[in-house]
Amino acid sequence: MNRIGVPEFVAGTTDFDETTRARADALVARYPVGRSALLPLLHLVQSVEGCVTQGGIEFCARQLDLTAAEVSAVATFYTMYKRRPCGEHLVSVCTNTLCAVLGGDEIYAALSDHLGVGHEETAGEPGEPGSITLETAECLAACDHGPVLQVNYEFYDRQTADGALGLVQALQRGEKPAPTRGAPLTDFRTAELEIAGVVPADEAARVAGNSVSEYTLRGNTIAEATGASAPAMPDHYDMPALPEKK
Ligand code: FES
Known part of the structure; x- marks a missing residue:
């Protein structure tokens, strides 16, 4: 724990295997600017170590030419990045x-x-x-x-x-x-790999499932049954002027 009671990152490894390094390279190549791949890379680290580790932070920093402090700042902001290894x-x-x-x-x-x-x-x-x-x-x-x-x-x-x-x-x-x-x-860990954007070869079968929610679609269903529709959007909308700064 640090002085304000927040868990420190556990040490972890900085020596990720060849598969993980190749996956990281492929993720970085998807973006015009390398640092845009930071969120997927942090999920990739979690897929290997079960959480974001200090070694994982340094790995991401090296891959993206960032400082460890910059990576830590992002990893500590989002609750999906865990500081202790998760269970199965x-x-x-x-x-x-x-x-x-x-x-x-x-x-x-x-x-x-x-x-x-x-x-x-x-x-x-x-x-x-x-x-x-x-x-x-x-x-x-x-x-x-x-x-x-x-x-x-x-x-x-x-x-x-x-x-x-x-x-x-x-x-x-x-x-x-x-x-x-x-x-x-x-x-x-498998879910983290998929969230990182590393999809399995059998992706179509992997994501097959019941995705339709009758509750979420209820408003739409009632509208279709009753012929209700939303008012048309205006062709043009004049933004009201902002008040003058005093
Ligand atoms: S309050 Fe639980 S899903 Fe919105």
Whole structure:
């Protein structure tokens, strides 16, 4: 921990293997300016080490001709970059306002009790089969399905404390229950590789899943059934003048 109680980055390796270095080169080549590849590279580091490590920060800095301080500044800004190695699965429970009042707080408490860990802590040996990192999450942009949780960023909608407990127990047994929507479940490190933009050869099969949400489309469905439509946009819009600066 540093002086304000935030975990330091763990050491990790600076010597990433040939495959990872080749993947990093390919990601950097996608962008006209190298530093634009920093976010994917940090996910690539997480796919190898289960979190962003000090070695990973130095690796990204070397790849992109940045300073370690510049990379750290980005890695510490976003909550998706973890400072401790994650378990085989990352379970994120939405405890933002709407999900909280619908049961998100009870779900988080039940999982925390069962796993014996709190926010951003891991039950089991990180990376080992059945290990689970638990966290609270801010709004996951699925309020119409609340209360929701994600496993490795895949959605499990309309959860209850008992249902979430059953899901986590299944993960601990090595099962991979199907998400409500989206791609089939993998594990945290594989998901991080995909988020980095390294897609598997069987990408089409990997992402095949139920992606349509009847709740999200309900407004559209009602509009189609009733013939309702949004007013046409004006051809032209005059911006009001800004008030003079005093
Ligand atoms: S408050 Fe939970 S998804 Fe929005």
